[in-house]
Amino acid sequence: MMRILAIIILMFAVTECKPQSKDTEMKEHKHNPYYSRTDTTHLNVTDAEWKKILPAEVYRVARESGTEYPFTGEYWDSEAKGTYYCAVCGNKLFRSTAKFASSCGWPSFFESVNPDAVNYWPDNSMGMSRIEVECARCDSHLGHIFDDGPKPTGKRYCMNSIVLDFEPDGK
Numbered sequence: 001m002m003r004i005l006a007i008i009i010l011m012f013a014v015t016e017c018k019p020q021s022k023d024t025e026m027k028e029h030k031h032n033p034y035y036s037r038t039d040t041t042h043l044n045v046t047d048a049e050w051k052k053i054l055p056a057e058v059y060r061v062a063r064e065s066g067t068e069y070p071f072t073g074e075y076w077d078s079e080a081k082g083t084y085y086c087a088v089c090g091n092k093l094f095r096s097t098a099k100f101a102s103s104c105g106w107p108s109f110f111e112s113v114n115p116d117a118v119n120y121w122p123d124n125s126m127g128m129s130r131i132e133v134e135c136a137r138c139d140s141h142l143g144h145i146f147d148d149g150p151k152p153t154g155k156r157y158c159m160n161s162i163v164l165d166f167e168p169d170g171k
């Protein structure tokens with residue numbers, strides 16, 4: 001009897017300790033009161049608050065300007081039709097129609113969904129001169145923009161998958 005009880009407790013513990021996938025966490029956003037796909041009001045949330053809310057890897061990229069390893073993110077080679085939102089705040093950022101196959105290993109777009117979706121900042125870190133791209137609603141780091149993209153804009157928004165939330169068309 002005790003052995004059965006121990007097995008049941010162990011099974012429960014294993015289930016409880018199983019790490020949630022990024023998908024489950026990010027799709028539900030149940031711990032994130034700031035997430036909205038309709039409210040475009042600019043957010044002023046401290047990093048200390050974001051740290052309590054966001055999954056560690058999302059926080060590292062979004063709030064500490066981290067970069068995921070190339071060819072590892074969920075969306076770098078995705079050709080699915082739909083919309084990409086900020087995984088931190090829900091702001092609409094990119095349409096799949098502006099996504100192109102890039103050999104860089106990160107999801108790449110030639111334009112944002114509208115000019116107000118993102119902000120640009122000079123970034124001279126890591127011994128390079130680059131332009132950083134931030135979500136305009138929550139000021140989270142998304143990636144960088146380069147001038148080697150395809151027509152019509154010639155731009156390449158080189159983004160981190162972990163800070164993007166994809167919603168397929170027709171859902």
Ligand code: FE
Pocket residue numbers: 086087088089090091135136137138139140
């Ligand atoms: Fe955002």
